[in-house]
Amino acid sequence: xxxxxxxxxxxxxxxxxxxxxxxxxxxxxxxxxxxxxxxxxxxxxxxxxxxxxxxxxxxxxxxxxxxxxxxxxxxxxxxxxxxxxxxxxxxxxxxxxxxxxxxxxxxxxxxxxxxxxxxxxxxxxxxxxxxxxxxxxxxxxxxxxxxxxxxxxxxxxxxxxxxxxxxxxxxxxxxxxxxxxxxxxxxxxxxxxxxxxxxxxxxxxxxxxxxxxxxxxxxxxxxxxxxxxxxxxxxxxxxxxxxxxxxxxxxxxxxxxxxxxxxxxx
Amino acid sequence: xxxxxxxxxxxxxxxxxxxxxxxxxxxxxxxxxxxxxxxxxxxxxxxxxxxxxxxxxxxxxxxxxxxxxxxxxxxxxxxxxxxxxxxxxxxxxxxxxxxxxxxxxxxxxxxxxxxxxxxxxxxxxxxxxxxxxxxxxxxxxxxxxxxxxxxxxxxxxxxxxxxxxxxxxxxxxxxxxxxxxxxxxxxxxxxxxxxxxxxxxxxxxxxxxxxxxxxxxxxxxxxxxxxxxxxxxxxxxxxxxxxxxxxxxxxxxxxxxxxxxxxxxxxxxxxxxxxxxxxxxxxxxxxxxxxxxxxxxxxxxxxxxxxxxxxxxxxxxxxxxxxxxxxxxxxxxxxxxx
Amino acid sequence: xxxxxxxxxxxxxxxxxxxxxxxxxxxxxxxxxxxxxxxxxxxxxxxxxxxxxxxxxxxxxxxxxxxxxxxxxxxxxxxxxxxxxxxxxxxxxxxxxxxxxxxxxxxxxxxxxxxxxxxxxxxxxxxxxxxxxxxxxxxxxxxxxxxxxxxxxxxxxxxxxxxxxxxxxxxxxxxxxxxxxxxxxxxxxxxxxxxxxxxxxxxxxxxxxxxxxxxxxxxxxxxxxxxxxxxxxxxxxxxxxxxxxxxxxxxxxxxxxxxxxxxxxxxxxxx
Numbered sequence: 001x002x003x004x005x006x007x008x009x010x011x012x013x014x015x016x017x018x019x020x021x022x023x024x025x026x027x028x029x030x031x032x033x034x035x036x037x038x039x040x041x042x043x044x045x046x047x048x049x050x051x052x053x054x055x056x057x058x059x060x061x062x063x064x065x066x067x068x069x070x071x072x073x074x075x076x077x078x079x080x081x082x083x084x085x086x087x088x089x090x091x092x093x094x095x096x097x098x099x100x101x102x103x104x105x106x107x108x109x110x111x112x113x114x115x116x117x118x119x120x121x122x123x124x125x126x127x128x129x130x131x132x133x134x135x136x137x138x139x140x141x142x143x144x145x146x147x148x149x150x151x152x153x154x155x156x157x158x159x160x161x162x163x164x165x166x167x168x169x170x171x172x173x174x175x176x177x178x179x180x181x182x183x184x185x186x187x188x189x190x191x192x193x194x195x196x197x198x199x200x201x202x203x204x205x206x207x208x209x210x211x212x213x214x215x216x217x218x219x220x221x222x223x224x225x226x227x228x229x230x231x232x233x234x235x236x237x238x239x240x241x242x243x244x245x246x247x248x249x250x251x252x253x254x255x256x257x258x259x260x261x262x263x264x265x266x
Numbered sequence: 267x268x269x270x271x272x273x274x275x276x277x278x279x280x281x282x283x284x285x286x287x288x289x290x291x292x293x294x295x296x297x298x299x300x301x302x303x304x305x306x307x308x309x310x311x312x313x314x315x316x317x318x319x320x321x322x323x324x325x326x327x328x329x330x331x332x333x334x335x336x337x338x339x340x341x342x343x344x345x346x347x348x349x350x351x352x353x354x355x356x357x358x359x360x361x362x363x364x365x366x367x368x369x370x371x372x373x374x375x376x377x378x379x380x381x382x383x384x385x386x387x388x389x390x391x392x393x394x395x396x397x398x399x400x401x402x403x404x405x406x407x408x409x410x411x412x413x414x415x416x417x418x419x420x421x422x423x424x425x426x427x428x429x430x431x432x433x434x435x436x437x438x439x440x441x442x443x444x445x446x447x448x449x450x451x452x453x454x455x456x457x458x459x460x461x462x463x464x465x466x467x468x469x470x471x472x473x474x475x476x477x478x479x480x481x482x483x484x485x486x487x488x489x490x491x492x493x494x495x496x497x498x499x500x501x502x503x504x505x506x507x508x509x510x511x512x513x514x515x516x517x518x519x520x521x522x523x524x525x526x527x528x529x530x531x532x533x534x535x536x537x538x539x540x541x542x543x544x545x546x547x548x549x550x551x552x553x554x555x556x557x558x559x560x561x562x563x564x565x566x567x568x569x570x571x572x573x574x575x576x577x578x579x580x581x582x583x584x585x586x587x588x589x590x591x592x593x594x595x596x597x598x599x600x601x602x603x604x
Numbered sequence: 605x606x607x608x609x610x611x612x613x614x615x616x617x618x619x620x621x622x623x624x625x626x627x628x629x630x631x632x633x634x635x636x637x638x639x640x641x642x643x644x645x646x647x648x649x650x651x652x653x654x655x656x657x658x659x660x661x662x663x664x665x666x667x668x669x670x671x672x673x674x675x676x677x678x679x680x681x682x683x684x685x686x687x688x689x690x691x692x693x694x695x696x697x698x699x700x701x702x703x704x705x706x707x708x709x710x711x712x713x714x715x716x717x718x719x720x721x722x723x724x725x726x727x728x729x730x731x732x733x734x735x736x737x738x739x740x741x742x743x744x745x746x747x748x749x750x751x752x753x754x755x756x757x758x759x760x761x762x763x764x765x766x767x768x769x770x771x772x773x774x775x776x777x778x779x780x781x782x783x784x785x786x787x788x789x790x791x792x793x794x795x796x797x798x799x800x801x802x803x804x805x806x807x808x809x810x811x812x813x814x815x816x817x818x819x820x821x822x823x824x825x826x827x828x829x830x831x832x833x834x835x836x837x838x839x840x841x842x843x844x845x846x847x848x849x850x851x852x853x854x855x856x857x858x859x860x861x862x863x864x865x866x867x868x869x870x871x872x873x874x875x
Contacts, residue, residue, distance in 0.1 A: 030787030037790040040810055041798045048805040049659050056658040148779040156667030179636020202657060345705045345871050359871070366710040378705040380622070380721075394614050395709060395716075528833050 009111030016115070028123060031076075035124060036131055039072040043137045052112045057199035064228045066139045067197050069132030074153060076159045077121040079216050080188045084109065086168035087177040088176040090261075099258055106250050113161040137157065141225045146233045152221040160217045160245040163188070169250065172257030187212065193219035216242045273447055273479050274317040274340060278349035281310040281335050305595075309335040311503035312349070317481065319446075322473050324494035324511070325483040328592060332503040333483040337451050340481070341371055353447070370445035372436050374452030379424045383437040386420040389442060396443040403442065414468055430461030437468065448472075450482045454489055466492050487585050501592045503553040514591075518552065521582040523547065524556045524568060529577040541571055552579070557586075608711055615711070616719040623722045641728040645678060651734055652800075655729025663805035669832050671720035672740040674800045676824060679760055681796040684767025689723040691775035695782045702751060703870070714772070744832065753829060755845070762852035766823050767792060769859035776859075779866030784826065795820030802828075806836050815840075821852045 043065045045200040050061040059067065089095040098105070132138040141149060167184055189195055190216035198209055198219050209215045216239050228235060269523045310332045317323055327333045338344040340353055342362030343545060351358055358365055379388040393403035411417055414434040419427055427435065433453065440448065450469075454462045473480055484490060490497055490511065497514050499507035506513060532538075532554045540546070543562025547555040558568055565583060572578065628634070652674060656667040665673070694717070697703040709716050746752070774788035795814065803811050803821040814821030826844035829836045 026781050027783040027786065030783075034786050034790040034794065037794045038797065040806075041794060044806050044810070045662070045801045048662050048801070049655065051663070053659060100768060170771060176637075179634075179640055182637050182640020183643055186640055186642075186647050190647040190651055195648060195652055201654050205654065338704065341708050343704055343871065362707065363710045363712070366708055369708065371705070371708045373701065373704055376700055376702045376705065378702070383622055383627055391615060391618050391622070392620050395611065395711060397611060397710075 007111070009108060009115070011115060012112075026244045032127055035075070035128055037074060039069060039128060039132060039137070040135070041161045042072065043132075043135070057197065057201070057227070059199050062139050063135040064197065066132075066226050067193075067222055069129065069137045069189060071218050072196060073079060073125045073128035073132065074156075074218065074221065075194070077117045077125045077153065078156045078221070079164065080160065080194070080217065080224060081115075081185060082164050084113075084164050084168045086165065087171040090171045091176070095261060099261065105254055106162075106247065109165055110158065110161055110247075113164075114157065117161075119159045139226070141227065145224065145227075145232065146215045148236065149221055149224050151236060152239060153226050155236065155243050156217045156221050158243045159213060159239065159246060162243070162250050163213060163217070165250050166246065166253065169253045170255055172253075172260050188214045188217070193213055193222065199223075213242050213246060268595055272352075273354060274315075274481070275352040276316070276336075276340075276349070277314045277351075279310055279313045279336070279339065279346055279351055279506040280348045281332075281344065282309065282341060282347045283307050283309055295566045305311055308503050310339070310500075313500070313503070313505045314349075315498060315505065315508055317479060319479055320477045322480045322494050323482070323495045324490035325481060325500065326485070326487070326490055326497055326591075327483075327500040328485060331500045331592075333500060334451055336500070337449055337481075337483060338447040341365070341369060341449060349351060355452055356525060358584075367443065368446045370440035370443065370448040372433075372440045372448075372453050374433070374450075374455040377424065377432065377436065378439055379432070379435055381425050382423055384421045384423055385416070385427075385438070388435075390425070391501060392439055392442055398443055406442055406444060407438070410441055413471070414438060414464075430457055430464070433457060433461065434468075437465070439518055441472075443480070447479045447481070449519060450480065450484070452483055454484065462486075462488070487591065504593065520566070521557050521559050521586060523586060524558060524565065525584060526554050526556065526572060526578055527580040528552050528554065536575075538572065538575055541568065544568060608715065612711060612715045612719055615716075616722065619719050619722045620724070638728050642732055645729050646800075647734040649674065649732070660780030663802050665802050665834070668740040668743040669828075669834070670801060671736050672744070672832065673802065673824065673828055675740060676759065676828065677732040677737075677765060677796040677799045678736065679730045680733075680763025681767050681792065682727060682729030682731075682733055682826070683760075683764045684771060684792075686716065686723070686727050687764070687768050688771035690717045690720040690774075691771055692721065692723075694775040694778045698778045698870075699782050703842050713867060715862070717775070746832070748831075755827055755831055758849060759823065759831070762823040762827070762848050764819055765852040766818075766855050767795070769856040770795070770818070770820075771797060773859040773862050776863040779870050791818045791820060799824035802822040802834075811838075819855050823848055 046064050046068060047061055049056060050064070054060060056064070086095070089098055129138060163184065167181050168177045171179045174180065191198070191209050191212050193215060198206060198215055201209065220235055220239055224232060226236060283306070285307050313332075313336065325333055325336065335344065338349055339346050339360055342353075342360075343358050344363060346553035353365055354368060370545060378392075379385060380391065383391075388414050389407050390404075393400070394406075398406075408481055411420065414437065416431070416434055416438065419431050419435070424432060424435065437453070439514035453469075454465055457465065466489065469480065469482070473493075480493075482489065482493065494511055497507065497509065497511050498505060499514070529552070530554060536556070538546075540556070541563045544556055547557040549555070556568070556572075558565070569581065649671070652671060653667075656670070660666070662670060694703075697717075706713050707717050713806075722756045741748075767875065770788060770792050774792070777788070791814075795818065798806070798814060799821055803814060805816075811821065815825075816822070821842075822844070825838075826840050826848055828834070829841050830845045
């Protein structure tokens with residue numbers, strides 16, 4: 001599958017997601033409402049930590065609350081939680097039909113998920129950034145770095161969606177991916193920097209984080225927004241490497257799983 | 267309290283719903299948040315009937331005619347807008363839980379069984395719920411399982427059962443507490459011919475052996491013809507007919523429909539010669555639909571006569587759809603009124 | 605009513621047993637999920653420890669005091685969640701029409717739904733919370749007597765009551781719309797998140813919502829102030845402790861009333 005058809009597929013899925021969300025207007029508003037509350041809770045709690053200190057882990061109070069706003073805003077764009085459908089398909093036996101389709105499964109899936117993410121940029125990320133700005137929880141990045149931030153978000157969404165796919169691919173062997181999902185969710189909550197900026201971690205935990213893919217999802221783009229101390233191109237390069245590596249891993253697991261299904265029956 | 271002669275008594279029953287009008291567009295949606303405009307729909311309109319113990323009543327109508335609404339009022343799920351309803355001599359809505367102990371309900375295409383548990387466990391839980399003594403529960407369960415041939419599926423999770431198997435489990439579940447009144451809402455919907463027949467045979471036997479009062483809604487005339495002694499027909503909320511099945515049959519003849527696919531275009535060549543009691547209902551392209559009265563011309567004889575005249579690709583024998591019967595009752599009523 | 609409760613208790617017990625049997629049949633997945641859920645909540649606690657490597661206190665509360673708040677929030681949310689798992693598939697029940705079956709049972713609808721489905725695994729969060737409360741109490745070296753323990757128990761009961769009420773209200777919302785009930789997450793999961801820290805650090809409007817409208821904050825903060833012997837800048841302390849059960853009970857009553865309103869709507873309009 002070439003880039004053009006991935007893009008077409010993404011566009012088609014974005015439209016479906018948009019239509020669905022417009023039908024479920026109440027659901028959409030209630031999601032935004034809930035997101036706002038979480039944004040306020042985290043921002044006020046972390047700001048309270050700066051009562052007697054100027055900086056924690058190299059971040060000042062403004063950077064920290066900006067970190068909270070940006071990470072909350074892009075939570076749905078770069079999701080840590082979500083159903084891809086492979087697990088259900090394996091359990092119901094539908095997977096046999098999916099496997100027979102003449103399209104590349106992984107890139108096809110990614111295309112669709114990018115569409116959903118694109119929708120959430122408009123429906124969730126931008127409104128939440130606005131809310132954060134109004135509440136005084138947002139410092140804008142230098143204008144020149146915005147394009148880098150956007151590229152980083154795209155790469156992060158890519159990685160996040162492949163991780164979700166990898167979780168469900170485990171159902172080829174385990175029957176249910178539910179356990180793995182929870183395990184990954186536990187680690188990604190901490191190591192994506194959602195609960196706490198990774199800058200606040202002790203050195204040993206930051207080292208562990210370096211070797212996990214999770215900080216490439218929410219943390220890296222957010223860090224770029226608040227001004228990363230490192231070379232931006234280096235950060236993007238690391239993200240790209242992870243994205244390619246995980247995608248290849250998904251391809252390998254998918255084909256192994258396909259053999260499993262074809263040999264043992266769905 | 268003395269038991270009333272009738273198990274169900276409905277008088278001047280009326281049920282109205284408010285249907286909200288959805289406005290289009292963003293402006294409409296915002297206005298919808300503040301003011302709600304809608305119209306009132308009468309789902310059931312001035313319906314009266316009574317059911318005596320031991321009756322087997324069919325309640326017929328097209329989809330949306332008001333069947334399910336009536337049923338839901340009888341079991342106490344919905345409140346009536348006006349009119350009086352008595353089930354076991356009590357207001358079914360106010361005494362919903364008391365009546366529940368004496369009523370068994372099956373809603374077709376929905377399940378009361380616990381999806382992830384085997385039926386045997388669902389039965390056990392329902393036994394607890396209905397306060398059935400353990401010995402009684404076991405005896406009744408075994409009898410029902412035996413009659414419905416469920417022995418093999420008792421320990422299989424419900425989600426793995428076929429629709430037919432599940433419906434038989436639903437029947438068992440609804441009868442465990444030996445209800446005096448059994449209400450079945452579309453019990454054969456979605457079932458194949460064999461499964462339908464199994465359900466019908468079981469219900470016939472249940473009625474014959476126990477004398478249980480049965481109320482059955484269906485839009486399948488086969489259910490009604492083969493099971494019920496009395497039929498109520500409802501359309502657009504109004505009761506059109508209340509009488510025995512024979513009187514209904516007089517109205518629609520029990521005419522049937524034969525659909526034939528011909529090799530050649532139906533309009534080509536000589537016109538088809540048809541016997542008495544048979545007429546062309548519809549004809550288009552290769553397909554022709556004949557309506558016939560089996561008393562005047564039996565189906566095999568009709569098919570033989572057509573075969574002599576034309577080359578046939580396929581045949582299908584159908585019951586007349588319920589909408590048709592309802593239409594006919596309308597016409598008949600009007601003719602009587604004229 | 606007493607008879608109903610007896611039947612309900614037996615159904616609930618039977619459901620619990622059936623659920624345990626069912627979960628044992630998928631043992632591998634069950635263990636994985638339990639470990640996973642413990643990891644989710646466990647790592648939240650780890651994050652708290654990371655934070656307190658940089659600071660001494662937050663809004664005047666020390667590390668172990670905040671761990672206590674976190675543990676209480678987890679216990680109450682976890683048990684509230686575990687008690688109300690029967691409501692999880694309310695949208696599905698309403699959408700498919702199977703809720704009609706709930707209404708033809710000889711038991712109040714609320715009790716039947718409550719006992720319809722019992723999932724044990726959600727207790728994981730409370731176990732985690734209990735662990736956090738235990739270690740914090742040990743580190744704080746409090747001079748506690750029986751009255752303190754009674755207050756602790758009351759605090760848990762009130763917290764569970766408020767969260768359970770929220771889950772019931774969230775399910776009752778399905779009588780109006782079967783769309784996602786994410787809105788209530790702001791108060792349930794959001795409430796637990798918020799009360800992980802002393803409510804005094806939030807701005808007045810936000811604090812008021814969680815103290816007086818959805819009293820998740822009230823039942824967490826007020827007993828904690830009394831139990832840990834904190835000074836209370838909000839002035840809720842002495843009278844608030846006695847009011848806590850009243851607040852929790854009133855809120856549960858409001859949630860049940862909301863459920864009744866929903867039921868009336870369902871009975872009037874039908875599916």
